[in-house]
Structures are given as structure tokens and as C-alpha cells.
Amino acid sequence: MKILMNGGVTSATGFMAATAVAAIKYENRDDLALVVSEKICNGAAMFTQNQVAAAPVLVDKAVMVENKGRLRAVLINAGNANACTGYIGQENARQTQEQAAAALHCDRDQILVMSTGVIGVQLPMDKMEAGIAAAVPCLSSANGNAAAQAIMTTDTVPKESAVSLQIGDETIRIGGMAKGVGMIHPNMATMLSLITTDADIVPELLEWYLRTAVSRSFNRISIDGDSSTNDTVLLLANGASGVTVGAGDARFQEGLTAVCTTLAHKIVRDGEGATKFVEIHVSGTTDDEPAHTIANSIATSPLVKTAFAGSDANWGRIMMAAGRAGVLFDQHQTALWIGGESADELCLVADGTPTAYAEADAAAIFTQSDFKIHLIIGAGNGRSTVWTSDLTHEYVSINADYRS
Numbered sequence: 001m002k003i004l005m006n007g008g009v010t011s012a013t014g015f016m017a018a019t020a021v022a023a024i025k026y027e028n029r030d031d032l033a034l035v036v037s038e039k040i041c042n043g044a045a046m047f048t049q050n051q052v053a054a055a056p057v058l059v060d061k062a063v064m065v066e067n068k069g070r071l072r073a074v075l076i077n078a079g080n081a082n083a084c085t086g087y088i089g090q091e092n093a094r095q096t097q098e099q100a101a102a103a104l105h106c107d108r109d110q111i112l113v114m115s116t117g118v119i120g121v122q123l124p125m126d127k128m129e130a131g132i133a134a135a136v137p138c139l140s141s142a143n144g145n146a147a148a149q150a151i152m153t154t155d156t157v158p159k160e161s162a163v164s165l166q167i168g169d170e171t172i173r174i175g176g177m178a179k180g181v182g183m184i185h186p187n188m189a190t191m192l193s194l195i196t197t198d199a200d201i202v203p204e205l206l207e208w209y210l211r212t213a214v215s216r217s218f219n220r221i222s223i224d225g226d227s228s229t230n231d232t233v234l235l236l237a238n239g240a241s242g243v244t245v246g247a248g249d250a251r252f253q254e255g256l257t258a259v260c261t262t263l264a265h266k267i268v269r270d271g272e273g274a275t276k277f278v279e280i281h282v283s284g285t286t287d288d289e290p291a292h293t294i295a296n297s298i299a300t301s302p303l304v305k306t307a308f309a310g311s312d313a314n315w316g317r318i319m320m321a322a323g324r325a326g327v328l329f330d331q332h333q334t335a336l337w338i339g340g341e342s343a344d345e346l347c348l349v350a351d352g353t354p355t356a357y358a359e360a361d362a363a364a365i366f367t368q369s370d371f372k373i374h375l376i377i378g379a380g381n382g383r384s385t386v387w388t389s390d391l392t393h394e395y396v397s398i399n400a401d402y403r404s
Helices: 055-067 086-104 125-138 141-150 203-215 250-269 288-300 302-309 315-323 359-366 393-400
Strands: 015-020 032-047 071-080 111-118 159-167 170-179 192-197 232-237 277-285 335-340 343-350 370-376 382-389
Touching (some): 015 125, 032 055, 032 141, 055 086, 055 232, 071 141, 071 192, 071 232, 086 111, 111 232, 141 170, 170 250, 192 250, 203 232, 250 382, 277 288, 288 315, 288 370, 335 359, 343 359
Parallel strands (some): 071 111, 277 370
Antiparallel strands (some): 015 032, 032 232, 335 370
16 A cells, blocks of 8 residues: 555546635635546445534435435535525535536536535525536646645645555555544544545445444544534545455555545644644453443543643543443553653553652653553453544634634
């Protein structure tokens, strides 16, 4: 597997992108992106499990039920989530499908739509229509990075990833982009992500590969514990490479998971107000699920995350968060280790009891921008890793006046 530097959503053969200044919320930057395949695509998708699902989520779910083998394009707007907008919002989402389909000379149900931004505001349909009309003539495989920038809201950097895989004498590519820095605690995917590949894969297998990749990447991150109304991850395969990927191909799964993991890490690193990237690893459970539950409990604890922000190695908060996760374990069997990029791992707790570690050594690890926590709670084989950020004053500032 080869990582493609500067690769993104148009790295796979046959995919193009275009952007436009639609002025939906942002006046002086691109805020609409269109990604199009030259060939018909098979698709797979995962959506938010939030019961207050946005209009584009509802529309895309219907498309994927009826038409996941004849997809052509994805239209994405930033600045307006088209969530909590009632039946009008759904009709507006369908209308944007129709506008894009007319411009691309394809059927409406070959278009998927995604939106991100403020909740509870109807889409400005005149601006959407003008943006689509402006974008279509500019479609190019060179516009992948521009598309990643156009879908940003409070993101500070675009998020892209791509790899190439050698399968026999042939090469396939997988590329993707994502956005999201707040309202991130996925229960399926992240806020918005679009992944493309030029491999030929039937929809049923494509869905299996996507679910496996998401379970190892996007479902293992948390910034603030909130799952968005708009969470969507899409995977399109257009077969332009001429290479067919069948069931259980470890190389394709590895490549797809690598792209998703890179995007997931970039989301955490760019979390609203974040200054720390923290890996939380839990092991010793009976199987992986309870380990994941405990890791998530630690990753979402405001007390733990504010300790991260203050570089305070207050390990008691970590133990508290583990204990309230609802998983039974014997606290007297627990051990807690921490480690950073420029320091040896340090054991803070053994057999449920504080060790004779030096506080200055623990604090030195917590001051680093990247560090890890390993909680061992027994002798089982279960384990799980999640990635999270700290919770800073800046996060509060960003979200206290998000709509103004």
C-alpha cells in the first residue's frame, strides 16, 4: 500500500470535483462542492443514528435503498445543515438533487446530497441553484483539495487522505475527504465524509467493507460526546480501474481502513479548540465491546478532557470515568499507564493502588501535544482504542456564539 501525498477525493480514476461561492452563510469563500464520477458508481453509506436526522440524511437513505447501484454524484453545502426543517427541508433537498441532475444530465436519484452548518434554517434555494450552475462547468480531477476546503465550517484545515494498492499487475486507488471538528461522537461515522475508489465492487460487499472500516476508525473518535443530526459517510466505487474486488480482500480492507483512520485522526487533531491528541487504550476485558465502552466513557468525560487541557495528570478522573461506564470489573486488578512521544511509559496505578511515580514525570507527558493512556482492567483478551482531544476555553468560545 502506498500513501498518496496530497491525495484526496478525486485521486481515484474517473472522479472530478468542482466548487462555488454560493454565499449560503460564508460570503467570501467556496461553500458548495460537487463530486462527480464519469462512470456509474455502486455505493454504500452509513448515517447518523440521531433520531433528529437532517433532511439530506432522510433523502439519501431513500436513494440508497432504491438506487445504490446507479450513483453519479454527491452535492455538499456548508453553512446550513438543513436539519430540523420539516417536510419543507426534505423537499428542498430533493430539489437540489433535481438541479444537480439537470446540470449533469442524469437522473435525480443518481445524486446524493449532504449538508453541514447551522440547524433549523431552511436552505436558500436560489443560492443553491446558482452555486450548482457555477460549479458544473468547472469539474476537474484537480479540484479535490478545493472540495475538501469548501465543505469546512469551523474546521481550520481541510481533511484528505488517499492510497494506492497493487492487486496483481493492476493498481486501484482509494481517496477521501471529511469535515467535522465539533458535535463529534459518532455512532456510525463522522460528521461528513465522502470516499471514492476506482475498484469494481458490488454494493453488498462495498457496504461490508465500509462498515468494517468505520468500526475501526470513525466510530473510535470523540471530541465532545455529541452525535450530529447530519452524520454521513459515503463510499462510491466506479470500477474505472478495471479491477474487481471480491469478498474478503484484505488488501482493499486495509487500504480503506487506512484512509478512514487518517481522516478520523485529522478530525480529532482539528477539534474545536483542541490542543491535544490523546489515544485511549483499554485492555483486559472479556471481549472488545466492554473495552470500547470504557474507553468511550473516558474519552467523553468533561473532567478528564479538561485535565488534558490543563496538562494535569489527574489520573483519578480517568479511573472515575472508567468506573461509571457500566462495565463490571475489579478495581483491585486495574493498572494505568501513560506515555508520550518523547518520554518513557509511566505506570501510575498498579493493582488499583497508586505507584511511587514522580508527579513531574507524569505532568511532562500530559504537556505533550500527543500522548496515550492505557488502562488494564483484568486478564481478558478484549481491547479497544479510541482517540479524543482536550476540552478548552476555546471550544466554549466557538460554540457559545456559533450562530452569530
